[in-house]
Amino acid sequence: MRAEDRALVDRFADALAAEQGAARNTLLAYRSDLASAADVMGVLGDARAEEIGKLAGAWAELSPATLARRSAALRRFYGFLVDEGLRRDDPSGSLPRPRTVRPLPRILEPSEVDAMFAEAEARAASGEPLRLRNLALLELLYGSGLRATELVSLPFRALARPEPFLILAGKGGKERLVPISDRARTAVARWRETMPKSGTWLFPGGKAHISRVRLFQLVRAMAAEAGIAPERVSPHVLRHAFATHLLANGADLRVLQALLGHADIATTQIYTHVDASRLVELVNRVHPLARR
Template identity: 75%
Template sequence: MAEDRALVDRFLDMLAAEAGASRNTLLAYRNDLTAAAATLPSLGQADAKQIGQLGPAWSELSPSTVARRSAALRRFYGFLHEEGLRRDDPSSSLPRPATERPLPRILAPHEVDAMFAAVEDLASSGRPLALRNHALLELLYGSGLRATELVSLPRGALRTGQPFLILRGKGAKERLVPISDRAFAAVEKWLPHVPAKSAYLFPGGKAHLSRVRLFQLVREMAALAGIAPDRVSPHVLRHAFATHLLAGGADLRVLQALLGHADIATTQIYTHVDTGRLVELVNARHPLATRSASS
């Protein structure tokens, strides 16, 4: 239907403009939405009951395909609801197949060290953009911030003598985020270069630095350290923050709070990344570790 095509086009325009989605990503969304539309009387007007029939209709598809199509529809209907194009969001009726979560991509500690060495070397010149990039890297890896959380930080988010900040993250949930002395120092060097009229710590364009630009900057920092840029992103640094903390002995519940995960099952993915460290921890800390096998 022409109306459905218009809604899909509007949705894809939003993904391209606000999320910086690539051409391939947009094509994948269009294909998944078109496939769903072929099963529904109307993609834009489908009710919860009609959406619920997609499960049986997709029964012969692989779990990963069903999960991908459901994710595309979930985001599509969320967009329609937020834009006031429909009163409800029927996506709760979408099938939720059980799929294995892929292990997060991370960097080794020595690779993160190499990135910091390269960025700090440039920042020592005192050039404003080099100081900005250093502050971005310190907050990304040192505090595990999401990309959106980082770029939208208010100018006065960090306060002297307060080693943390309170963020409103995913799902409008607040969490406490620790700020290291290193991050404070990097931000203090960058602050004098932030325009007085800017409401954001990292201004860009008419508002704040975009997520797409942050992604590009992080890849540039990786290249400076001799790391393949396609291995690194803001989210990879967030994964590295979590994995390296866990390897250092951090409690999983504490890590959950720091990352802002609503469900600890999301945090548990990091336990699969460093299994050697976890075995070592059990052997060293468990009460039975000091008892001999013959006891």
């Protein structure tokens, strides 16, 4: 990347961090996408339409999601340059615009989740520390809808207080309330009793906390023990189950958005596919015309 382009990217990243509180990983992703575009075009800040047109061919083999993300990064970058008076025109109209279809989340039936809990509880009854840990992990994934990173990085004293919730810093450092059930609190307390009292992490592993990859492996192993195909289950699938089962049992979409930590309710609305019949019944029951 040319030195002048690198300077523009630095200004852009500084603005995102200062004005919008963009997280470090977000800034790194923007820098990576902009560097990829510069490698293709040869220029970045003062690129013209014909140079931007090179991206369509060079990025033809990218997945629609990756192409959409890179194009979005460039649109935001050029919008910043125009707003700052660093260029007069916005060339982003020449960017490739893939049509992306948001995939429906994989879900588990309540009976399958019940089977996982029954097996995990039976194995934890032995008092074996790692079995107590696995049950605590499962309770927090399904009972609270935690993201994998949020779960593995919980500090040792998490859930030590009696409040029925945690305050977590999720994506972008945004705080949200996470519900903690009595079941989860009990499971965590039983697991903590087996650990040294001077620990740093609630779920230690090696020199730090267990990794997201290790959590993924543990969840799949628990699924297999319950007779469920492991490839159908992951920490994120259990988060999806938390959301879909709440919605199916009458949870408000805005409440669900807050519990999941979604910035945009459009992200939460994907869960409405799981129980269309309930939504139709709701309209038939509460719409004014239904009472005529």
